[in-house]
Amino acid sequence: MDNDDRRVRVTRRTVLESGTATAALMLTGFPEVALSAEPLSDKAVAPVAVDLQINGQSHTLHLDPRTTLLDALREHLALTGSKKGCDHGQCGACTVLLDGRRINSCLTLAVMHDGQSITTIEGLADGATLHPLQAAFIAHDGCQCGYCTSGQICSAAGMLGESRAGMPSYVTADLAEARPELTDAEIRERMSGNICRCAAYPNIVAAIREAAGTPT
Amino acid sequence: MKAFTYERAETITRAAAAAVKPGTKFIAGGTNLLDLMKLQVETPSQLVDINRLPLDKIEDTSDGGLRIGATVRNSDLAADPRVRRRYGVLSRALLSGASAQLRNKATTGGNLLQRTRCYYFYDVTKPCNKREPGSGCAALGGFNRIHAVLGTSELCIATHPSDMAVAMRALDANVETLDAEGKARSIPIADFHRFPARTPQIETMLKPGEIVTAVTLPPPPPGTQIYRKVRDRASYAFALVSVAAIVDAAGGRIRSARLAFGGLASKPWRVAQAEERLAGASADAEAFDGAANAVLDGARGYGHNDFKVPLARRTLRAVLTEATRA
Ligand SMILES: Cc1cc2nc3c(=O)[nH]c(=O)nc-3n(C[C@H](O)[C@H](O)[C@H](O)COP(=O)(O)OP(=O)(O)OC[C@H]3O[C@@H](n4cnc5c(N)ncnc54)[C@H](O)[C@@H]3O)c2cc1C
Ligand code: SF4
Numbered sequence: 001m002d003n004d005d006r007r008v009r010v011t012r013r014t015v016l017e018s019g020t021a022t023a024a025l026m027l028t029g030f031p032e033v034a035l036s037a038e039p040l041s042d043k044a045v046a047p048v049a050v051d052l053q054i055n056g057q058s059h060t061l062h063l064d065p066r067t068t069l070l071d072a073l074r075e076h077l078a079l080t081g082s083k084k085g086c087d088h089g090q091c092g093a094c095t096v097l098l099d100g101r102r103i104n105s106c107l108t109l110a111v112m113h114d115g116q117s118i119t120t121i122e123g124l125a126d127g128a129t130l131h132p133l134q135a136a137f138i139a140h141d142g143c144q145c146g147y148c149t150s151g152q153i154c155s156a157a158g159m160l161g162e163s164r165a166g167m168p169s170y171v172t173a174d175l176a177e178a179r180p181e182l183t184d185a186e187i188r189e190r191m192s193g194n195i196c197r198c199a200a201y202p203n204i205v206a207a208i209r210e211a212a213g214t215p216t
Numbered sequence: 217m218k219a220f221t222y223e224r225a226e227t228i229t230r231a232a233a234a235a236v237k238p239g240t241k242f243i244a245g246g247t248n249l250l251d252l253m254k255l256q257v258e259t260p261s262q263l264v265d266i267n268r269l270p271l272d273k274i275e276d277t278s279d280g281g282l283r284i285g286a287t288v289r290n291s292d293l294a295a296d297p298r299v300r301r302r303y304g305v306l307s308r309a310l311l312s313g314a315s316a317q318l319r320n321k322a323t324t325g326g327n328l329l330q331r332t333r334c335y336y337f338y339d340v341t342k343p344c345n346k347r348e349p350g351s352g353c354a355a356l357g358g359f360n361r362i363h364a365v366l367g368t369s370e371l372c373i374a375t376h377p378s379d380m381a382v383a384m385r386a387l388d389a390n391v392e393t394l395d396a397e398g399k400a401r402s403i404p405i406a407d408f409h410r411f412p413a414r415t416p417q418i419e420t421m422l423k424p425g426e427i428v429t430a431v432t433l434p435p436p437p438p439g440t441q442i443y444r445k446v447r448d449r450a451s452y453a454f455a456l457v458s459v460a461a462i463v464d465a466a467g468g469r470i471r472s473a474r475l476a477f478g479g480l481a482s483k484p485w486r487v488a489q490a491e492e493r494l495a496g497a498s499a500d501a502e503a504f505d506g507a508a509n510a511v512l513d514g515a516r517g518y519g520h521n522d523f524k525v526p527l528a529r530r531t532l533r534a535v536l537t538e539a540t541r542a
């Protein structure tokens with residue numbers, strides 16, 4: 001398939017094989033329809049049923065096993081808060097919480113998480129009350145373009161849980177210390193899996209520092 | 217990503233038996249395998265998911281060591297109180313790798329079996345003997361800044377990227393496996409990864425279908441444990457050079473030393489002669505340089521990576537200085 005052809009005909013197969021899901025979305029604005037417009041190629045495999053608990057709600061999806069958790073969220077459930085930055089574990093924009101622990105949703109398959117709970121940025125607030133991290137990011141101007149922000153906030157939520165559980169980081173001076181103090185250096189190291197192309201880092205650290213002092 | 221069928225393994229024996237089928241890959245955290253599948257560097261036709269197998273425990277062994285299950289997450293291993301107190305070099309090496317999100321998924325087995333980060337291995341339009349045996353090696357005459365300076369062959373100069381494996385090498389870990397017939401064996405980590413030689417596509421001693429079930433650590437040797445990683449940015453980057461050291465010293469004299477290096481070869485690099493030279497020596501620049509000479513004996517750069525030879529020497533000196541400081 002040459003490039004021109006690809007531009008006009010995005011099939012489910014090309015999406016799954018080359019990861020052009022974002023292109024499909026930009027072209028059609030409506031992924032589900034675009035993706036099912038063409039029959040599966042003979043090389044594709046039958047969809048698999050997957051039960052996911054997402055933000056407290058259960059969903060049963062029928063997915064090609066190739067579907068990443070990120071694509072399941074964005075393309076099948078229209079939960080577009082989780083972003084696709086690199087699709088290779090290199091930026092953190094796709095960070096979600098899996099059973100409370102932060103992971104990159106781009107580097108895992110939805111089928112691997114059958115029966116598990118996922119929290120996305122859409123599930124952090126308590127009704128109209130923002131999560132303390134969301135409030136702190138607003139108060140400290142923790143975003144510029146905003147593309148990395150949902151990943152930053154989900155990652156920070158996971159990070160504060162790890163810190164409260166006493167997990168160490170690379171910069172923890174004494175590994176034997178049961179609960180290393182969350183200094184700015186610790187926050188920076190622990191948040192290094194979230195890249196911000198706008199370099200809003202000082203304000204992100206300030207927001208997290210404030211939220212760390214707020215009980216959740 | 218190419219199409220594949222997906223199976224969740226219910227038992228360890230079943231997983232190993234299912235994986236003898238050509239084209240099958242185990243999937244654990246998926247953080248390396250899916251990365252490569254998206255680029256069609258890896259194109260398995262069947263995935264066997266091992267995440268729900270009972271391999272997620274860290275247990276004390278009768279000899280005073282630890283047995284780490286193959287699906288224990290890197291973050292859990294690094295945070296385990298026993299590892300933090302007694303195997304600090306392993307905890308620190310794990311914490312230096314990847315990001316917190318990735319460590320929450322990455323497993324013991326997957327980390328050992330992760331593949332090289334050679335740019336040309338990742339680029340399916342370039343010749344690469346590891347990805348496509350016989351096609352050539354684009355790194356030899358290309359950008360080879362991150363490549364190996366020891367144990368290379370004319371067919372491949374890739375490094376093994378794991379930090380965890382370097383610490384495990386210094387700790388004399390053993391890799392426990394189960395094969396498709398249900399037979400268990402234990403492979404010393406020194407023998408687990410291979411040199412590229414004529415077959416760079418074969419990276420470990422594992423047979424088809426053989427599954428890593430655990431890594432065992434003997435009781436920790438005496439001494440200060442240090443993991444020092446040199447990289448292009450302060451965090452979330454692979455090692456250019458790393459050193460895992462366990463050094464027992466007092467009063468300016470070294471009793472024993474263990475030194476393993478990352479970023480230099482297709483496997484964690486450890487040289488017995490270097491350690492023998494340090495045993496009983498006084499902790500001074502001459503002894504450190506002698507050890508570095510032994511470690512780097514036969515090292516050669518390929519152009520962009522020439523800097524790794526002096527960098528490894530200086531990193532070792534810094535580590536030994538720190539470890540022997542009164
Ligand atoms: C952006 C980025 C940065 C990174 N930085 C670092 C770094 O600085 N240092 C570092 O060390 N690593 C780094 N990594 C690599 C990371 O550590 C590995 O991806 C991870 O450890 C692989 O573990 P996994 O469980 O996800 O493996 P998977 O991706 O699931 O599997 C990897 C391979 O191992 C095989 N396998 C898995 N488990 C078993 C088993 N039990 N028996 C037999 N075969 C098995 C699979 O078949 C596959 O071939 C980085 C990764 C990314 C994406
Ligand atoms: S160094 Fe090895 S992995 Fe890299 S291109 Fe050459 S053969 Fe391939």
Ligand code: FES
Pocket residue numbers: 083084085086087088089090091092093094095104105106107
């Ligand atoms: S999109 Fe997942 S880490 Fe970049």
Ligand code: FES
Pocket residue numbers: 142143144145146147148149195196197198199200
């Ligand atoms: S705010 Fe723009 S990438 Fe972070």
